[in-house]
Amino acid sequence: MMAAILFCGFASVTSCNGNAGAEKAEKETASVDLDASITSAIDKYLVDSIGKHYAGTGMCIPSVSYQTNEMSNDSLTVWGDYWVYKYNIVGDTLKCVSGGNHAGKMLLLKNVKGKYRVVSFEQVEDGHGNLESAKRIFGKYYDDFHAANSDENKREEIRAAAIADFVQAKKLFVKHYQDYGWPAKKIPVDTVSTKK
Numbered sequence: 001m002m003a004a005i006l007f008c009g010f011a012s013v014t015s016c017n018g019n020a021g022a023e024k025a026e027k028e029t030a031s032v033d034l035d036a037s038i039t040s041a042i043d044k045y046l047v048d049s050i051g052k053h054y055a056g057t058g059m060c061i062p063s064v065s066y067q068t069n070e071m072s073n074d075s076l077t078v079w080g081d082y083w084v085y086k087y088n089i090v091g092d093t094l095k096c097v098s099g100g101n102h103a104g105k106m107l108l109l110k111n112v113k114g115k116y117r118v119v120s121f122e123q124v125e126d127g128h129g130n131l132e133s134a135k136r137i138f139g140k141y142y143d144d145f146h147a148a149n150s151d152e153n154k155r156e157e158i159r160a161a162a163i164a165d166f167v168q169a170k171k172l173f174v175k176h177y178q179d180y181g182w183p184a185k186k187i188p189v190d191t192v193s194t195k196k
Contacts, residue, residue, distance in 0.1 A: 038116050045118035050084045056097035058088035063162035065155040066148030076108040081149050094177040105137050
């Protein structure tokens with residue numbers, strides 16, 4: 001996963017007309033490594049809030065082809081290119097029955113137990129408003145997002161790794177995954193985990 005290191009703290013300065021403190025100091029932000037509790041909160045949101053709208057009663061497996069973030073005090077803003085797929089098991093194959101792309105910006109806050117949860121998700125629009133909304137939502141991260149979103153081979157590699165993680169975690173006896181109308185693909189066993 002990509003992460004940009006950003007430090008945007010600015011001190012208050014005296015303006016040219018002598019008004020000390022006329023410019024307010026901005027909050028310091030920085031990107032952070034997303035630990036398992038944060039990625040789990042994002043996955044839970046994708047499965048519970050997005051996946052429930054897809055057809056099928058099978059397993060819901062999200063994958064993230066691009067992600068960057070900024071931390072500010074107790075809030076975490078995460079921009080990502082999220083994909084959500086639903087599968088049924090048929091023999092030794094996970095057959096994809098539905099799914100789609102949900103790129104956008106999530107806001108995560110800590111609950112009283114100190115665990116992060118997604119409190120809002122602004123998604124890129126489909127259709128006519130796609131480009132404009134993507135540029136507005138991703139802002140300075142748009143070019144990186146666009147590059148990742150456009151790389152179908154890398155996206156499929158990341159999806160396969162997410163499936164492999166899911167299969168291993170659930171101890172499923174499946175060896176392949178398959179999209180409707182396409183040949184089955186082998187689930188990689190020697191992949192780098194998508195989870196930290």
